[in-house]
Amino acid sequence: GLDNKCSVYPLTFDKNENMAAKKKSVAMHTNYLSACSFTNSDMQILTASGDGTCALWDVESGQLLQSFHGHGADVLCLDLAPSETGNTFVSG
Structure with missing residues (x-):
């Protein structure tokens, strides 16, 4: 989004849980x-940005795995x- 982040939310949760805490x-x-798009597993996300790059991220750790320039x-x-x-x- 415009905050430069990709946020992941669980689809199943307890009604009493704070959704923001699960983000x-x-x-x-x-x-x-x-x-943004999940890869074939739910463990990695591919993102595109206004900074001219695409990037591959590990969902669990939030670590950048690879950056794509061009x-x-x-x-x-x-x-x-x-x-x-x-x-x-x-x-594109």
């Missing part, structure tokens, strides 16, 4: 976050290739 911020870019301006979208390995993506 996990995973990605931190230097400009707005324009797109756009000369904002990256507005991304999509993963439908494969078992999930090792190819497109961004």
